[in-house]
Amino acid sequence: xxxxxxxxxxxxxxxxxxxxxxxxxxxxxxxxxxxxxxxxxxxxxxxxxxxxxxxxxxxxxxxxxxxxxxxxxxxxxxxxxxxxxxxxxxxxxxxxxxxxxxxxxxxxxxxxxxxxxxxxxxxxxxxxxxxxxxxxxxxxxxxxxxxxxxxxxxxxxxxxxxxxxxxxxxxxxxxxxxxxxxxxxxxxxxxxxxxxxxxxxxxxxxxxxxxxxxxxxxxxxxxxxxxxxxxxxxxxxxxxxxxxxxxxxxxxxxxxxxxxxxxxxxxxxxxxxxxxxxxxxxxxxxxxxxxxxxxxxxxxxxxxxxxxxxxxxxxxxxxxxxxxxxxxxxxxxxxxxxxxxxxxxxxxxxxxxxxxxxxxxxxxxxxxxxxxxxxxxxxxxxxxxxxxxxxxxxxxxxxxxxxxxxxxxxxxxxxxx
Amino acid sequence: xxxxxxxxxxxxxxxxxxxxxxxxxxxxxxxxxxxxxxxxxxxxxxxxxxxxxxxxxxxxxxxxxxxxxxxxxxxxxxxxxxxxxxxxxxxxxxxxxxxxxxxxxxxxxxxxxxxxxxxxxxxxxxxxxxxxxxxxxxxxxxxxxxxx
Numbered sequence: 001x002x003x004x005x006x007x008x009x010x011x012x013x014x015x016x017x018x019x020x021x022x023x024x025x026x027x028x029x030x031x032x033x034x035x036x037x038x039x040x041x042x043x044x045x046x047x048x049x050x051x052x053x054x055x056x057x058x059x060x061x062x063x064x065x066x067x068x069x070x071x072x073x074x075x076x077x078x079x080x081x082x083x084x085x086x087x088x089x090x091x092x093x094x095x096x097x098x099x100x101x102x103x104x105x106x107x108x109x110x111x112x113x114x115x116x117x118x119x120x121x122x123x124x125x126x127x128x129x130x131x132x133x134x135x136x137x138x139x140x141x142x143x144x145x146x147x148x149x150x151x152x153x154x155x156x157x158x159x160x161x162x163x164x165x166x167x168x169x170x171x172x173x174x175x176x177x178x179x180x181x182x183x184x185x186x187x188x189x190x191x192x193x194x195x196x197x198x199x200x201x202x203x204x205x206x207x208x209x210x211x212x213x214x215x216x217x218x219x220x221x222x223x224x225x226x227x228x229x230x231x232x233x234x235x236x237x238x239x240x241x242x243x244x245x246x247x248x249x250x251x252x253x254x255x256x257x258x259x260x261x262x263x264x265x266x267x268x269x270x271x272x273x274x275x276x277x278x279x280x281x282x283x284x285x286x287x288x289x290x291x292x293x294x295x296x297x298x299x300x301x302x303x304x305x306x307x308x309x310x311x312x313x314x315x316x317x318x319x320x321x322x323x324x325x326x327x328x329x330x331x332x333x334x335x336x337x338x339x340x341x342x343x344x345x346x347x348x349x350x351x352x353x354x355x356x357x358x359x360x361x362x363x364x365x366x367x368x369x370x371x372x373x374x375x376x377x378x379x380x381x382x383x384x385x386x387x388x389x390x391x392x393x394x395x396x397x398x399x400x401x402x403x404x405x406x407x408x409x410x411x412x413x414x415x416x417x
Numbered sequence: 418x419x420x421x422x423x424x425x426x427x428x429x430x431x432x433x434x435x436x437x438x439x440x441x442x443x444x445x446x447x448x449x450x451x452x453x454x455x456x457x458x459x460x461x462x463x464x465x466x467x468x469x470x471x472x473x474x475x476x477x478x479x480x481x482x483x484x485x486x487x488x489x490x491x492x493x494x495x496x497x498x499x500x501x502x503x504x505x506x507x508x509x510x511x512x513x514x515x516x517x518x519x520x521x522x523x524x525x526x527x528x529x530x531x532x533x534x535x536x537x538x539x540x541x542x543x544x545x546x547x548x549x550x551x552x553x554x555x556x557x558x559x560x561x562x563x564x565x
Contacts, residue, residue: 353483364421
């Protein structure tokens with residue numbers, strides 16, 4: 001048992017004060033008020049163990065990986081490859097060769113769209129996406145569709161912010177080649193019924209990519225149980241470093257996929273006549289990666305797993321319900337996204353007050369939220385708003401912070417009302 | 418409310434944000450431009466009536482935050498009756514006010530209420546969107562302008 005596991009497992013149940021103590025950034029004031037960080041949907045803060053892991057790695061073990069015969073390179077390589085196996089365990093993938101390092105969810109999706117999509121999607125073919133995708137699970141497919149002459153079909157969103165599953169089932173046809181689906185919506189908080197949606201797609205022999213960026217920190221993920229073909233997530237949204245992300249791909253699919261970026265580390269041999277490419281996962285990892293980011297990711301996953309995602313999910317679910325009830329008391333507040341299954345996200349608008357003004361005024365109370373379209377402009381269009389204010393809950397948020405948010409929102413309403 | 422917050426959201430800004438002046442279409446307009454801030458999705462349409470090189474009327478439409486709405490509203494008041502070539506100078510002074518070191522000329526009048534925006538780089542684009550847009554309308558290149 002490492003230090004993290006020991007620290008957390010000695011606490012009975014979920015002890016939020018203990019968790020808060022692990023995050024040094026929370027011990028500060030902003031505009032003279034204790035920081036209340038409700039922008040976890042954009043990025044999460046880092047516990048001391050992650051900061052230490054990255055810093056210790058640079059202080060003691062750093063070198064390039066997969067290269068030198070020297071001691072440091074071997075240490076760095078072992079730690080880096082150790083993260084690959086750590087992620088395999090985290091996602092319950094069958095084999096660590098199914099875990100590809102990327103710089104984030106966005107790069108992971110671009111990889112699939114360009115390599116897998118480029119191979120499987122042709123003129124006249126169809127790609128199914130949903131109306132609640134983040135731009136990063138829309139634009140890579142649009143680039144592909146424009147290049148090959150394919151079309152994109154969109155699963156509509158219901159009034160409460162869920163996906164219209166009947167419409168989804170009706171979108172499949174003989175030319176459907178791919179489904180791109182967000183696990184948890186960053187703009188609405190909706191947890192999609194991904195398992196049954198994957199079953200629907202597989203019944204039509206269509207592979208599915210899940211965008212897990214907003215899911216992994218809030219709900220346990222088992223890629224084998226889900227049966228998904230690809231799963232993408234980012235380190236920085238699960239208390240790890242930014243600049244490191246993961247693509248899980250089923251081995252048989254990865255093996256058939258062509259490289260997408262060329263460079264060092266992804267080849268077997270290079271000659272000007274012809275180069276041959278490494279097997280997965282290395283085929284998809286050209287160049288020197290974010291090595292320390294991977295080290296930090298292991299520390300983050302250790303941290304999260306030591307607390308336990310079921311316990312985190314239960315705590316956050318309760319806090320989200322509390323926050324939903326609390327803000328619903330405010331006159332003129334409209335929640336955007338009220339699906340029965342939600343995680344972390346409280347997206348709302350206040351009558352006659354622009355979300356940017358809400359965000360600025362709350363910041364003066366030390367409260368950090370996001371205001372804008374959340375890189376999900378089609379969702380904004382669907383609900384007839386230009387932008388929303390979004391408070392997104394993380395592992396360290398408390399009821400007292402929700403109360404502070406409500407007080408802050410009342411102040412906003414007084415000021416602009 | 419903290420002093421810093423009052424400094425940013427001055428009473429004039431709140432007033433013009435709530436009740437924008439010169440808001441709506443302008444039938445006599447002979448110059449138009451659309452402005453867009455991709456950061457927040459705010460959009461503004463500016464309509465200008467120019468005769469003999471003089472801005473006879475300016476009106477705007479669209480939806481934005483208090484700062485961008487108030488900025489557009491106060492801008493329409495500041496430009497009405499001015500020679501069209503002075504609009505550019507005024508914008509330069511205004512721009513200096515919201516991004517510069519606090520020095521500004523004496524032409525700005527009421528517009529100095531936006532001085533507080535300087536402390537909040539993420540809000541500078543809110544304050545300048547309408548100005549970029551009116552500039553495009555006066556240049557009449559018909560292109561949508563963005564703050565990016």
